[in-house]
Amino acid sequence: MFAPMGPSVRELAVQAMSSIEQGYDLLAPKFDHTPFRTPDRMLDAVEETLAQAEGSFGAGLDVCCGTGAGLGMLRRLCRERVTGVDFSAGMLAEAERVHGGTAGGPAPDFVRADARALPPALADAYDLAVSFGAFGHFLPAERPALFRGVHGALRPGGVFAFPIGAPLPMASPLYWAAAGFDAVMRVRNAVWRPTFVMYYRTFPFGGVREDLRQAGFTVETLPLDQFGRRPDGTPNWRLVLARRS
8 A cells, every 4th residue: 555565555454443552463563564653754863862971881772673674773872781661463573574683782672571571580670761752552541550560670760752743733634644544543432443543642741740750750951953843943853851850
């Protein structure tokens, strides 16, 4: 549908009617040929901002790593260990196929786990955690468990970093596209099982910041000026740096 090597309309429809885990298992081999993969431009902006603000790190964790878009960045930023965690076996297999044998930085290891209940083996083991494009799969009530798990995986002083966009203005076509998508997904989940949780408007910065603080983080943000600013001068995108105290 999106590219010659991307999924067909039928394959996307099958994924949409599956559970999150099964859907991504099915989509994994073609996921990088869809617009759902985090763009390299975003990854590069986050890497540049982290390197300028924090320098290098010891060990790095990619939470909900998918096919591993963020692993290359972590391998360049981290000196010791790099881990990708995801609950889709298909996505992990694709991440290992693409990134497992590539040179440069520590070779990643992979853990299959639900990000809302990270295994004890990952506790107090990382200096940097990142996540890209996954937060729409978590309902607001699930954020505290997610953030507590990441907090527990970090060493004291460790940073949980992720980009977050400014609220879309109601006059923007993207606002109505996101609202329409969320409405369709709510109807789908009301009438069909298993549910497929994926929403675009359930991760507002105010609520996210409060949940991070409740989980034990101190929170600051840095502008991602590579994406410009709005007419009022505020950045279109920020990098959230949530630090374990």
